[in-house]
Amino acid sequence: MNESTELARRLVLALVAAGVEHVVHCPGSRDAPVAYALHDAAAAGLLSLHVRLDERAAAFVALGLGRGGHPAAIVTTSGTAVANLHPAVLEADAAGVPLVVISADRPAEMWHTGANQTTIQTGILGPSPHLRTDVPAGFPADERLDALVLRAVTAATGALSRDPGPVHLNVSFREPLVPDDPWAPAPPARRRVDPARTAPTPLVMPARTVVVAGDGAGPLARQLAEEGRWPLLAEPTSGARAGSTALTDYQGVLSGRPDLVDAVEAVLVLGHPTLSRPVSRLLARPGVTVVTDRSRWTDVAGVARVVAGPVELASVHVEEPWLRRWQDADRPGTATVKQQVCDAIWQASTRADAPLLVIGASDVIRSFDRHAVPAATSPDAHANRGLAGIDGTVSTGIGLALGTGRPVRVVVGDLTFTHDAMALVRGECEDDVDLQVIVLDDHGGAIFGGLEHAAAPRPVLERMFLTPQGLDLPSFASAVGASCLPWRPGLLDEPIVGRQIVPVELAGR
Template identity: 50%
Template sequence: MSATAAARAIVTALAAAGVRDVVVSPGSRSAPFAYAVAGAEEAGWLRAHVRLDERGAGFMAVGLARAAHRGGAPRPVAVVTTSGTAVANLHPAVLEASHSGLPLVLVTADRPHEFRGTGANQTTTQSGIFGPAVRAALDLPAGVPAAAVPGHVTRLVAAALGTISSDPGPVHLNVALREPLAPPDRWVPGRLPAGVPVTPPAPPPPLTLAAGLRTVVVAGDGAGAAAAAVARAGGWPLLAEPTSGARLPGAIVHYQALLAAGLGERAERVVVFGHPTLSRPVSALLARADAEVVVVGAGPRWTDVAGVATAVAGAVAPEPPAASDRRWAEAWQRADADLEDGWEPSGLEGAARLLWGTAGAAPLVLGSSNVVRAVDMAARPAPVRAHANRGLAGIDGTLATAIGLAAGVGTPVRAVVGDLTFLHDAGSLARGATEPAVDLQVVVLNDGGGGIFASLEYGAHPDRATFRRFFTTPQAVDLAPLARAYGGRHTLAELPALARLGPPGPGSGLHVVEVPIDVAEFVRSRRRLVARALDVVARHLTAGSQDS
């Protein structure tokens, strides 16, 4: 089978298996795929997205996969690259997709097997390059029979979706292609063939959770609305991170401070959904060996860092709440309300609360480090659909993820990031002259470097020069001309002006809003809140909640 025939067969099989978005980075060895994807797009089988940089392409695919998951019907997203370093540049996105359970199909063009290990140009060992980060990998030799392609692709897509394994994530299809690489004719695909149906196993029955135990529900990243439903059904406090999909009315806003003040020490059971990553108090709660820790997750990669889980279940069903359950939940609600009353947020927390509350229907993408933590500390419960790359919690690829999300949902998106997160991925704002623009509002909370380190032990170290140079690493970059270079608008806004910033609208294009932030104020605010929480928790415990 020629390189052109192989590419057409693989693209056909991908589309038949449910792939509707393919991100392509340009290259020579991958040329047969470029032509095949273009033909499939013209036939209406899928959408193509062309990105210059493979790292940005990988994270755009992450955003597209998040968009499909947001719609309730996870779909695999394919990424096509040429050979050599292009493949390695996918690795950060592959790791994020692996730890977030996102179904990416990595299609990498390669030299024929006889060129490997000979010193041939742009030839390296691509097979197995992603190691255990992929759920499955296949190295297709040049000239593989066409009849074998659909079965291989079906198996890979099923592995990416976790249809059988309940363990979704990226898969790797490495394809050796011999010259000629340019097609001899124009491909005009006909009707899309039907894919091979793969039926998942039946889910197990839910685990029943008895009433009467002081229980808290922790909803980490990607937990979903099921966490809120369980907390509601059991009458239990809900501690929901902003990207959990469960920070809905009734959730505890200041749960981090209340945990740090010791209210969680009275919990007898912790029910965990998703992937909690944002606070040490939550990590300490999940590490308690003197409480039941029930982890809810359908797949094999459940969160149990301390190894103390007493049960792991695909789903749970609480018994109707007892009176003691209600008293326990009311104690948390009262303590949360007392903390909120008179709380004076820092500028970062105030901005986070405002940007969360004014997102409207626009999906919200949150950068790592201080941004997502400030939102976690300040955001009032509301049906905001927030996303963040919390699989490995890196700052790389955040803007590309937001662009992919915007392309996937077809609506404007607001991204809130720090200055280093913005600069780390600014190249992803580059758009090909023939590619459609997305409507993306990027709010840069500029604290002059890596402010997250100020809240860690290094922030109190007396060697301030080393701290500034090696940790916060402030950058000498003017964001205004940078934004304009990528075809966007730039607005420098002080904190009071944020109240007038509406959500991004259709046709707004790229708008970078830069907001100066004092990170030291944020650190002081966190400490003041915990000090107040100690007083609040002590008062509530002595006021009669001991029997809760």
């Protein structure tokens, strides 16, 4: 067997052994040894393979797989292909999502020679990868490679470090790049590192506490708020915006009722809150306790006491009127059409067997945050809040659908959609996904019209900030083979079949 084929086959088996069940592959020549090995491994039922043309979108597909609990690897050829992974790698780092990057490279003797498609790929993804290494051509294709891959996957999942994120193996292949024999691999024995276990830390909090649940906080935030009978200020993708203590327009309460804010004795923070300035001000006060399961936490003002999760309340002194005062103050104003649509989508997403929800950055997630009324259960809602980019959102939804096998509803603004629209192209050999993209079209970046830039002269605001793109959504849908459905609330009760674009025309001009 030739050297590159041997290395690629062992690499693929090592990924499977370490628990990687999904691989996203982008075509090229230098990564051909891995392409053949992946194809054979998928044919043998060892992994699910997804092939995508555009590395930038592909990396967000892999990120979406990781978000849905299916840590994925992405394999690319050399050159600019690798640099296209950078946005998703940054998001994976900031949001703590496992992502295993494998870039193919030419052997070191060809670096700095002007050889085709050859650049310096060592460190090309900057400081983001939690483990990064070169795997030179001729690296022993034995248990030493298995161990390296296990280390990389363990670093990606954060099983030991509590710091999940991206890792990068830059693997060089020497020609020949084509296998000279067929391969029918058997499943390798699973190797995994058991996660560290921690007993719950007892937590003592005063009666007048409020709980802030940012992105990814999880159900513990809701549980603590309900045990302590504390108001719960939960973002849409916290996984905690539900139950008897969750408020709807907590931003409105924080801005409009300084008496309540002044009475706060302590703030308990879980997850990564980013959506509102009133919450940022609350988190800059004394008495903030952050509970974190990761080795990172959110404390922009630098004032917080930090407690490693999980936690349990040591003793609870309930002061029932405290919660009631907040609930009485929670009176969302009249909703805009965008906000009404968001609340309708939210309610539909709380039903049993509802599609998974992906929420785009910008004004869209803030519309959910102001107006989505908490129900008995929280939707399974995701957003790329690590860096709050408007890129890769459709691809993230596709990855979630591929990993979970469930339909996904993506709700985005018009610019966020346009940024990642080509992700809706389906390769002719690839499985389709059940993915509905609801595009809240207000002709540009409405968020800027609500910021200080609204004061700019209209032509400046329009050209430099709003930047309407005028994408013709029905024509685009037909160009990529998706269906285009007119918006109506009843649509939310119907099953999602195939790729669908649902334009919602909003007054924006």
